[in-house]
Amino acid sequence: MSNSQATAIIDLDAIRHNFDQAKQRAPASKVMAVVKADAYGHGASKVAQALVGADAFGVARVSEAVKLRESGIGQPICLLEGVNDPEELNLASVYELQVVLHNWEQLELLATRGARRHAWVKVDTGMGRLGFSVEETPSVLQKLGHQGLLGLMTHLADAGDKRSTTTGHQIARITSLANSLDVPGSEVLSIANSGGVLALHNPPGDWVRPGLMLYGASPFDDLDPIPSLHAAMSFGAPVIAVRTIRQGESVGYGGIWTADKDSTIAVIAVGYADGYPREIAQGAPVLVNGVRYPLVGRVSMDMICVQLDDSYSKKAHSVKVGDRAILWGDDLPVEEIADKAGTIPYTLLCGVTARVNRRHRGNSRG
Numbered sequence: 001m002s003n004s005q006a007t008a009i010i011d012l013d014a015i016r017h018n019f020d021q022a023k024q025r026a027p028a029s030k031v032m033a034v035v036k037a038d039a040y041g042h043g044a045s046k047v048a049q050a051l052v053g054a055d056a057f058g059v060a061r062v063s064e065a066v067k068l069r070e071s072g073i074g075q076p077i078c079l080l081e082g083v084n085d086p087e088e089l090n091l092a093s094v095y096e097l098q099v100v101l102h103n104w105e106q107l108e109l110l111a112t113r114g115a116r117r118h119a120w121v122k123v124d125t126g127m128g129r130l131g132f133s134v135e136e137t138p139s140v141l142q143k144l145g146h147q148g149l150l151g152l153m154t155h156l157a158d159a160g161d162k163r164s165t166t167t168g169h170q171i172a173r174i175t176s177l178a179n180s181l182d183v184p185g186s187e188v189l190s191i192a193n194s195g196g197v198l199a200l201h202n203p204p205g206d207w208v209r210p211g212l213m214l215y216g217a218s219p220f221d222d223l224d225p226i227p228s229l230h231a232a233m234s235f236g237a238p239v240i241a242v243r244t245i246r247q248g249e250s251v252g253y254g255g256i257w258t259a260d261k262d263s264t265i266a267v268i269a270v271g272y273a274d275g276y277p278r279e280i281a282q283g284a285p286v287l288v289n290g291v292r293y294p295l296v297g298r299v300s301m302d303m304i305c306v307q308l309d310d311s312y313s314k315k316a317h318s319v320k321v322g323d324r325a326i327l328w329g330d331d332l333p334v335e336e337i338a339d340k341a342g343t344i345p346y347t348l349l350c351g352v353t354a355r356v357n358r359r360h361r362g363n364s365r366g
């Protein structure tokens, strides 16, 4: 393996394991595996090819769906934000994409083009973002005509908080709406994201839409790793220098860290231009040869520094140029780093930039 640059190693077996966890938790539901944003930074084509058991895939952009089709994905692909102009509608037809309908303009677009796409009708039950109100949904269905109606979709606003009462209210709203309708297809419901799948026993709905959990990370605000999930990404970079810093000398931009004694510093070739955010606090753990060392000084564009002190491990002396440091992965949960950065795992995983090598391992099919 080229050791000279930041690399995200993606374990497809871990993703399949996590997918199976979703299936086990929602045995009565079909699974739309959400692979938007390049599968949260994991490489959407490779991930989708590995998930042969997925009943459908969900993406945010038409371009994402087109890439999946061009890499040979045959399962249904759903555009979670639907189509917003005639060109997108045309692509949806050509590539046989499911669309979500969430506003009247989209409904109009479909009507004027005479297009009959398979459509989910999105209902806003409390997210306050996309979707028709519960009250207007019956007239939407009437206008759509029930041909091609895949079902009703809603999105949970607060599934990351296990104690929130919002989730229960949202489920009640969509369920009672579905019960009040007498339109073929309207009884098919798609509700739960990862938070819903993980927090609810027997998550409601005929379809679940897990995203983050497939990649092994927790959607919950407490940022506790979930033991039954396997981290799919190991984000690492090489040590490119090991240096001695004298007592009183500083490291990095702004000199925010000063050595209180003679110290050894490893410089690692990863920075915010790779997706290791500048907001990550000093003291955040970085794993080198299995030992956690603290980040010192500011994260720069292409580099970070860690302190190799033998108070952390006797192995500190043996760290050398070329060793691979882990920024997050198996033994260093992305949740923990998200906490140090004041963010959530979603942004870290999606934020790994294009200059980082992605290497996939595990069976790509199967």
Ligand SMILES: *Cc1c(COP(=O)(O)O)cnc(C)c1O
Residues within 6 Å of the ligand: 034, 036, 080, 155, 192, 193, 194, 195, 209, 210, 211, 212, 213, 219
């Ligand atoms: C992103 C997304 C999901 C997946 O959410 P996770 O929290 O990552 O599981 C599900 N449904 C919709 C509509 C989405 O946009």
